[in-house]
Amino acid sequence: MTTGEAELTTEAVRTTPVSRTWLVLFALAWFGFWLLVMLPGQFMVVKLASVISPGEKVGVSSFLIAEMQLALVVFVPIIGWLCDRSRPRFGRRRTWALGGLILATVPFAFVGQQHSWILAAVLLGIVAIGEAAVLVSLSAIIADRVPVAQRGRASAAMGVPQVIALAGGMIVVTDLVDGVPESWMVIALLALVTPLPFLFAYREARPGERVPASHADRGRPRLRGYRDFGWATLSRVLVNVGNLVGTTYLLFFLSDVLKLRDPDSPLMVLILVYLGACALASWAGGLLTDRWRSRRALVAASAGFQAAAALVLALIPTWSVSIVAAVLLGIGYGLFLSVDQALLTDLLPDPRTRARDLGFANSAQQIPLAPLIGWAVLSVAGYSQLYVVAAVIMAIGGICVYRIRSVR
Template identity: 70%
Template sequence: MSTSAGAAAPSATLPRVTGLWLTLFALAWFGYWMLVMLPGQFLIVKLASVLDPNDKVGIGSLLIILMAMVLVVAVPVVGWLCDRTRTRFGRRRLWALGGLITATVPFAFVGYQQSWQGAAVLLTLVGLGEAAVLVSLSAVIADRVPEDQRGRASAAMGLPQVFSLAIGMVIVTELVPEVGPSWLVIAVIAALCPVPFLITYRERPPSGDEPRPSPWRWHPTALRGYRDLGWAGLSRVLVNVGNLVGTTYLLFFLSDELRMPDPDGALMILILVYLAGCAVATWAGGLLTDRWRRRRALVAVCAGLQVVAALLLALLPTWEATLVAGVLLGVGYGAFLSVDQALLTDVLPDPETRARDLGIVNSAQHLPIAPLVGWAVLSVAGYTELYLVAAAIMAVGGIVVFRVKGVR
């Protein structure tokens, strides 16, 4: 498998990546998403219920917000440092490996903590490591993958997110339900998955006279090159916020609005439907955007499918309509994962600041906007208004992508 390429080579001159390369790249992302998805979805809440059953909501919320804010602050900083790194081992590989160690070692011990303060310290370290892995592996697509394969590479980045949540939930709820061992097992899996890719991936060694990128490249002429990235980033943030508003409160919607006799069971069915649609659409979206090379229109279609899903929840609150909405949300968001990442990679304006620029977009994506929107709407209105707001946010996200002029 050939994995050598210049880190800043023009995409037109990059050799095509192989199926094995994409497989190992996807495996690396699977390990990363295990660390990211499971704590927020299940592990932290379960840990909080053990640490203090009387204040489990407060402790769980605090730890989740802490991890999110660490990522928001650390990702652009680590991205800037990654871009400026010059070693024979490579800059992306070095930061990915360092981040992997920094994240997985403390992650393994979180479940054994006896106080929320101890868990908070370890989760802060986990967040720093996750930031390093995120910025370095994200930049690999721009560094190594030619434009006509970036949809596939983006699918290899997004599809493991779906599988990591599904497989991880089976592990921590059925196979290893104990709190301490569940964190340890996930840490071991996450540490092992990226190893094959990191061993085989090669970057161009820096030449002796290669300058480091300037720490600030924001002069007026450079800023003009960031116009497309800004609009693409805004589109990503809006679609993600709308999707999170639509999915975060589904359990409350099922119990309070639909009056389901078993809301937990109904939610599990919805999650499976959502993940199935997401898994199929992520890979299909990557193939289609590579074949058609129309990133903007596909992003708009992905947003539109999710808008229709939110409108169904708002205007037709029945179980049957909710199932259809789950399919549309999964298909729309799954395809969005691959198409949007490919679009963002195409509009990166400076090959020497790819990790930093992607880091800024990714950190904005992690801002806790959706919970604030949900709290604000549900404080004064109901679920109809909540899903109408979610639809409006995603519709704007689908529209502003056409402000991007550098790609079709």
């Protein structure tokens, strides 16, 4: 089936494999979304705060990033509920994705022109609401349209662009574009343009048709379905928290523990190694989970790789070991990006509430637990203890998937 075919029955939509073109366009849509999500938290907000309020840049940047995370936590499940209940002629997922894209990119383009952090906060709050709509609708499309046998590849099409968007976007805003206002404008334009081919070509089941449950859904008691989905969500939260605990303070680890005079350059080396391993593992993980029909073992393995990365940093804090840890962490998180999304999609308890349920899982992932854990550990101990804690959290996240009984 090509991306542009329409007027298919609901059952045909659910059982017809998606094409490579469909997956490429789907990946482009996610690339635009990840530009909006990844770059502000990693670099752009900090740079903006240093221009708007140099004397209070730490507090201002922390507030702006926390504001966007909180908005996602609140609005993702709300918009998911609304998306499930709406029946626009253009298609409920496409309508919400396109509306959210416009709502996010237009104010995003003007954030860099602000001279007041309050006005920037207002615009970024609107951006986050738009991001929530895009996240909800694109995530639900995997469950609505992609057969179970291809969900690993579709999840990889969601995960790999996250890595490319971060690496490529950082190059754009640091090397290719001069000036803070121009960088926000360029990223907004890229984020708006790249999802459009998919959103205009994608065809949904006709409004009013009820999408039947997948084979994984049929015959499963409703409460048990939510039980397994809850364990998968808990696993996702723990692995992500552990990963953030391990990566957030890496710059301080390089300067305070390894005593590197200029930690910025070594940090960039580690990031590039990490992102390269992450992209390859995400692509391979999508293929493997579809071929082997295995989700739980691969999620557990992804958590194991990441826990191992944190442990080697804790036990052998040297530069050469840091490179090894970056590879292990990238392999683990890349594998997790593709397989975990496929696992969650397979476990959706009710076909009528897919966007809402995925919204709760995505919302829980945004809860800022990592900074609290990092602050608590570093207040009483050092970086070795911090990485041990990160390893334990990720290991528990990997173990949690074996509480799931309805899928492999």
